[in-house]
Amino acid sequence: MRLPFMPFGSRPLSKQKPLMKGSDVRRLQQVLKYLGFFNARIDGVFGYDTFSAVKEFQRFFNIKSKGIVDEEDYSVLRELMAVGINKWHMIQRDYAHSGNSPVPVPIKLKKCWARRIPDIIGLNCSADRLIVTTRQEVISFDFKGSRLWKSKEIFPVAVSTISEGQVFVPAHQLTVLDIYSGKIQSNLKQDTFILPVTAKAGHIYAPSQGTLYAFNPKGSTIWQYKTAGAYCTSPAIGFDLIYFASFDKYIYCLDEKGLLYWKTKVSDIIENHLALWEGMVFAISRDSWIIALNPLTGKIIWQKKFFDEELKMPAFHKDFMLIVNNKGEASALSLQRAEIRWVVDLPSVPTTDPIICKDAFFVGTEEGLLAYDMRSLKFYKYLENKKISAVIPGNMGVFVATDQELIRLSRE
Numbered sequence: 001m002r003l004p005f006m007p008f009g010s011r012p013l014s015k016q017k018p019l020m021k022g023s024d025v026r027r028l029q030q031v032l033k034y035l036g037f038f039n040a041r042i043d044g045v046f047g048y049d050t051f052s053a054v055k056e057f058q059r060f061f062n063i064k065s066k067g068i069v070d071e072e073d074y075s076v077l078r079e080l081m082a083v084g085i086n087k088w089h090m091i092q093r094d095y096a097h098s099g100n101s102p103v104p105v106p107i108k109l110k111k112c113w114a115r116r117i118p119d120i121i122g123l124n125c126s127a128d129r130l131i132v133t134t135r136q137e138v139i140s141f142d143f144k145g146s147r148l149w150k151s152k153e154i155f156p157v158a159v160s161t162i163s164e165g166q167v168f169v170p171a172h173q174l175t176v177l178d179i180y181s182g183k184i185q186s187n188l189k190q191d192t193f194i195l196p197v198t199a200k201a202g203h204i205y206a207p208s209q210g211t212l213y214a215f216n217p218k219g220s221t222i223w224q225y226k227t228a229g230a231y232c233t234s235p236a237i238g239f240d241l242i243y244f245a246s247f248d249k250y251i252y253c254l255d256e257k258g259l260l261y262w263k264t265k266v267s268d269i270i271e272n273h274l275a276l277w278e279g280m281v282f283a284i285s286r287d288s289w290i291i292a293l294n295p296l297t298g299k300i301i302w303q304k305k306f307f308d309e310e311l312k313m314p315a316f317h318k319d320f321m322l323i324v325n326n327k328g329e330a331s332a333l334s335l336q337r338a339e340i341r342w343v344v345d346l347p348s349v350p351t352t353d354p355i356i357c358k359d360a361f362f363v364g365t366e367e368g369l370l371a372y373d374m375r376s377l378k379f380y381k382y383l384e385n386k387k388i389s390a391v392i393p394g395n396m397g398v399f400v401a402t403d404q405e406l407i408r409l410s411r412e
Contacts, residue, residue, distance in 0.1 A: 003044040009078065013069040015051040025050065028069060031077055032057060034085045034128060035103075036143070036396040036410065060396075060411070088125045088392045089162040092313055092353060095200045095237040096276040099315030099322075101393045104358035107371035107380050109397060109409040113145040120401035122159025122196075124167075125394040126179065131167055132406055133160045138169055140182060143395045145408065149182030159390075163199030164217060170194055174206055176219065186219045196273075200237045203256075207232045210246055214258060223258030231271075238276040239295050245270035251283055251291075253298060262298035266291060277316040278335050284311045290323065290338060304338045306331065313353040315361065317374065322361055324354045330363065332374070344377055346370060357393045364388025369400055369409075382409060 006022035013020055013028060026044035032053045033042065037060075040049035051067050058065045061076050083102040092099040117134060124131040129148060130141045138151040138160060151169075158170040166185065167177040174188040174197065191208035198205045203222070204215040210229040214222040229247030236243045241261055242254045247269050253261040268285040275282045280301060281293040288311055291303040309325040316322070320332040320341055328346040333339065352364035361372050366387050372379040383400060390401040397410035 009071075009074040013046055013054075015046055015048065015067060020046040028077075029053075031081060031085065034395070035080070086125045086127055086394045088123070088394065090124070090198060091122070091159055091161075091196045091234060091273060092275065092315065092355075093392075095198050097234075097236050097273050097313065098275060098277055099313065099353060100277075100317065100356045102358060103393065103396070105360055105362075105393050105396060105398060106411045107360050107373050107378070108412050109371065109380070109382060110412050111382075112397065112408040112410040114405050114407045115141070115145055116404060117401075117406045118404050120389055120406060121156055123390045123392045123399050123401060123406075124160055124162050125392060125399065126162045129179070130394065130399055131160055131162060131179070132401075133158075133169065138167065138177060138182070140179070141406075143408070151177060151182050151184070154184075157194045158196045161197045161199055161204075163204065164202055166217075168197050168199065168204060168206075170196060170206075174204075174215075188215060188219050190221055196234045198235050198237060205235045205237070205242060207234055207244065210248070212242070212244055212252075212254070225252075225254055225258050225260075227252065233270065233273045236274045236276050236281070241295065243274045243276065243281050243295070245274060245283060251281070251293065251298065253281075253295070264293060264298040264300065272311070272313050275314060275316070277321065280335065282314060282321065284314070284323075286310070288325070290333070292335075292338070302338055306340070312350060315354045315356040317356050322354050322356060324350050324363055326350065328365075330354065330361075330372075342377065344372070344379075347381070351388050352391055355391060355393065362391050362393075362398055364391050364400070369398070371398075383407065 004022045006024040008024045008027045025046045029042045032038035037057045038053035055065050055067050119135040121133045132139045133156045140148040156169050156171045161168045165179050169175040170193045174193040176185045195207050202217050206213045210227045213224045227246035232246040233244045245251045250263045252263045255261050268287040272284045281295045283291045288307050289305045292301040307325045309327040312324045314321045324330045331343045332341040348365040348367040350363050354363040368384045369382040386402040400407045
C-alpha cells in the first residue's frame with residue numbers, strides 16, 4: 001500500500017475513523033517497535049495495535065495516557081531518536097567508550113527468552129538486531145530471539161564493532177561481515193588483530209600490538225602509527241582527534257591524518273581503553289590511578305587513586321563517572337574533581353564493565369546480574385548463581401550472556 005508522505009511530528013496522531021495513514025505513522029511504529037512497545041506489522045496505519053503501543057509508551061514515560069500522539073510525545077521520541085535507540089555498536093557503546101545509553105531501562109525486569117550459546121565474547125545491537133560474538137562464530141538475532149544469520153569459518157578473539165552496515169570481527173585477521181546477511185565482505189590481513197576496533201565516519205581504527213592502523217571502508221590502509229610499546233589500546237575518538245594508550249606508558253593523541261598531536265607520559269601501563277566525556281579524556285592505569293586529561297593539550301587535569309584493586313572500564317552519567325573495582329566496590333566520582341559521591345559494595349565479584357542507562361546501572365558478576373537505581377541505590381539481582389560474561393541494553397531491556405546462554409530480560 002502506498003502511504004501518503006507526512007513529515008514525522010507534523011500532525012497529532014490518534015485512532016479515528018477513517019484510520020489515519022501515512023509515512024509518519026510508519027515511522028512512529030518503527031520507533032515504538034525498536035523500544036519494545038509495538039509488536040505488530042509495520043503498515044503505516046494507526047489502528048488498535050498502534051493505539052495500544054502508544055498508551056504503553058506514555059505510561060512508561062509518565063506522559064498522560066491518552067492514546068493521542070501530540071507534541072509532548074514527539075518531544076520524547078525525537079530525543080530518543082537523536083541519541084540512538086538500540087545503538088550499542090562498540091565496546092562501552094560508542095567511539096567515546098562512554099558506557100552510557102540515554103534510553104532508560106527499568107531495574108525491574110523479567111526473563112523473556114534464552115538461547116543456548118556457549119563461549120560468548122561480547123554483544124552489540126543496532127536498530128532491530130543483536131550481534132553475538134562467540135569464540136566459534138558470529139550470530140545475528142532479532143529481538144524476539146529468532147536467528148537471522150550465522151557466520152562461517154570465523155574464530156573471533158574479541159567483541160565485534162558495528163559501523164556503516166558492516167560488522168568488524170577481530171579474529172587474528174580483521175574480518176568484515178555484512179550486517180544484514182552475515183556474508184564475509186573482506187579479510188584484512190595487514191597485521192594480527194586481537195582487540196576491538198573503533199569506527200567513525202567510515203574510517204576504521206584497529207590496534208595491533210604497538211601499532212594503530214587506520215583503514216577506509218574498502219579495507220585499504222590510510223595510515224599507521226607505531227609506538228614504542230608492545231601493545232596499544234582501542235582508540236577513543238572526539239574533537240576530530242584519536243586517543244589511545246601504549247605499553248610504553250604514553251597516552252597518544254593523533255589527528256585524522258595519523259600525525260602526532262600530543263603525547264603524555266603516565267606512571268604505569270594503561271590496559272583499559274580510554275574514554276571521552278564532558279570535554280575530558282579519562283584513563284585508568286594498571287596500578288589503579290584514574291587520570292583526567294585535557295583533550296586538546298594532553299595536560300593532566302587531575303589524577304587520583306582510591307583503590308589498590310584493578311578497575312573495570314568506567315561508565316559515565318551526566319553528573320559523574322562510575323568506577324567498579326575487582327573487589328566489588330562501585331563508586332560515583334565527580335567529573336571535575338574526582339570527589340566520591342557514593343560507594344556501594346556489590347554482593348559478588350564483578351565480571352563485566354558497568355553500563356549506565358539513564359538513572360540505572362547494570363553490572364555482571366560471578367553470581368548473576370545486578371541492576372541498581374542510582375537515585376536510591378536499591379538493586380535487584382537476576383540470573384542468580386550464573387557467571388555473567390556480557391551485558392548491553394536494548395529494546396527497553398537488557399541482553400545478557402552467561403557461560404552457556406544468551407538471555408533477554410525485558411521490562412515487567
